[in-house]
Amino acid sequence: xxxxxxxxxxxxxxxxxxxxxxxxxxxxxxxxxxxxxxxxxxxxxxxxxxxxxxxxxxxxxxxxxxxxxxxxxxxxxxxxxxxxxxxxxxxxxxxxxxxxxxxxxxxxxxxxxxxxxxxxxxxxxx
Amino acid sequence: xxxxxxxxxxxxxxxxxxxxxxxxxxxxxxxxxxxxxxxxxxxxxxxxxxxxxxxxxxxxxxxxxxxxxxxxxxxxxxxxxxxxxxxxxxxxxxxxxxxxxxxxxxxxxxxxxxxxxxxxxxxxxxxxxxxxxxxxxxxxxxxxxxxxxxxxxxxxxxxxxxxxxxxxxxxxxxxxxxxxxxxxxxxxxxxxxxxxxxxxxxxxxxxxxxxxxxxxxxxxxxx
Numbered sequence: 380x381x382x383x384x385x386x387x388x389x390x391x392x393x394x395x396x397x398x399x400x401x402x403x404x405x406x407x408x409x410x411x412x413x414x415x416x417x418x419x420x421x422x423x424x425x426x427x428x429x430x431x432x433x434x435x436x437x438x439x440x441x442x443x444x445x446x447x448x449x450x451x452x453x454x455x456x457x458x459x460x461x462x463x464x465x466x467x468x469x470x471x472x473x474x475x476x477x478x479x480x481x482x483x484x485x486x487x488x489x490x491x492x493x494x495x496x497x498x499x500x501x502x503x504x505x
Numbered sequence: 506x507x508x509x510x511x512x513x514x515x516x517x518x519x520x521x522x523x524x525x526x527x528x529x530x531x532x533x534x535x536x537x538x539x540x541x542x543x544x545x546x547x548x549x550x551x552x553x554x555x556x557x558x559x560x561x562x563x564x565x566x567x568x569x570x571x572x573x574x575x576x577x578x579x580x581x582x583x584x585x586x587x588x589x590x591x592x593x594x595x596x597x598x599x600x601x602x603x604x605x606x607x608x609x610x611x612x613x614x615x616x617x618x619x620x621x622x623x624x625x626x627x628x629x630x631x632x633x634x635x636x637x638x639x640x641x642x643x644x645x646x647x648x649x650x651x652x653x654x655x656x657x658x659x660x661x662x663x664x665x666x667x668x669x670x671x672x673x674x675x676x677x678x679x680x681x682x683x684x685x686x687x688x689x690x691x692x693x694x695x696x697x698x699x700x701x702x703x704x705x706x707x708x709x710x711x712x713x714x715x716x717x718x719x720x721x722x723x724x725x726x727x728x
Contacts, residue, residue, distance in 0.1 A: 410606075412573075448691075480595055489675055
């Protein structure tokens with residue numbers, strides 16, 4: 380299975396889903412008009428990955444902005460991770476937010492309360 | 506495309522002092538009356554009114570993906586040059602994205618008997634400075650058959666406090682229903698949460714079939 384690397388754009392984040400390392404990175408801005416189009420291949424990739432994941436999978440979410448259209452797609456990704464976790468795999472989601480960005484911290488806490496996977500909130504200094 | 510920007514950029518490195526001074530300065534500049542030709546629209550009058558209302562950017566026309574990118578870029582640069590706090594910049598940017606994408610996704614066709622310019626997807630957008638932050642105003646046509654359900658959603662959002670809004674957000678986020686664009690009705694809830702203010706809206710009934718929906722959102726970093 381191939382890893383996915385997608386260069387970021389002003390409206391879509393950098394994606395680095397590394398199959399060998401078991402690391403998933405989303406970084407930048409996620410404000411596309413059609414989020415499903417962007418996230419569908421990622422959800423599909425994660426579905427395939429979950430059939431034989433690494434013993435430990437770390438997901439780093441380092442988003443500066445995301446729109447509400449992306450928020451459901453992020454939930455889809457996290458649900459796949461929750462499924463992997465229930466099947467006995469170790470999953471960690473690192474949720475990064477910039478200093479003073481209470482909205483981004485709160486968004487992370489919303490997911491944390493919905494998804495049964497360990498979330499780690501990490502504050503970044505500007 | 507009609508994109509207008511009022512270029513009164515402060516010089517680089519201007520302090521916040523300049524910024525707040527600019528916000529507070531409400532004094533009207535006295536101008537000599539100008540003689541106009543017999544034009545259909547008094548463009549100077551329009552410009553002057555926008556200037557007085559501290560309009561940073563306004564647009565009327567078809568909302569496209571490219572237009573939204575341009576507006577976001579212009580406002581982001583503008584806020585940088587105004588030395589706005591990172592917190593305010595983030596809030597304005599987020600709310601702006603949701604407002605513009607609402608226009609992009611949910612706009613109804615302009616009724617043909619009302620349309621004067623052949624554009625069938627037309628909306629108005631304006632962002633201006635106010636004392637504490639930014640004011641974003643949008644306007645677009647809506648079909649009367651969609652009006653009531655939309656209005657009751659807005660009324661519900663306005664009736665909730667911040668804890669209840671958080672619960673509603675999570676409820677809608679985890680519900681199966683979603684629009685084909687992916688949002689599924691989260692935009693207005695998100696705007697209300699991020700601004701910490703009630704949504705200020707109005708429906709102007711045009712005829713049996715159409716209303717004009719207007720939305721005004723004030724964003725500051727008090728929340």
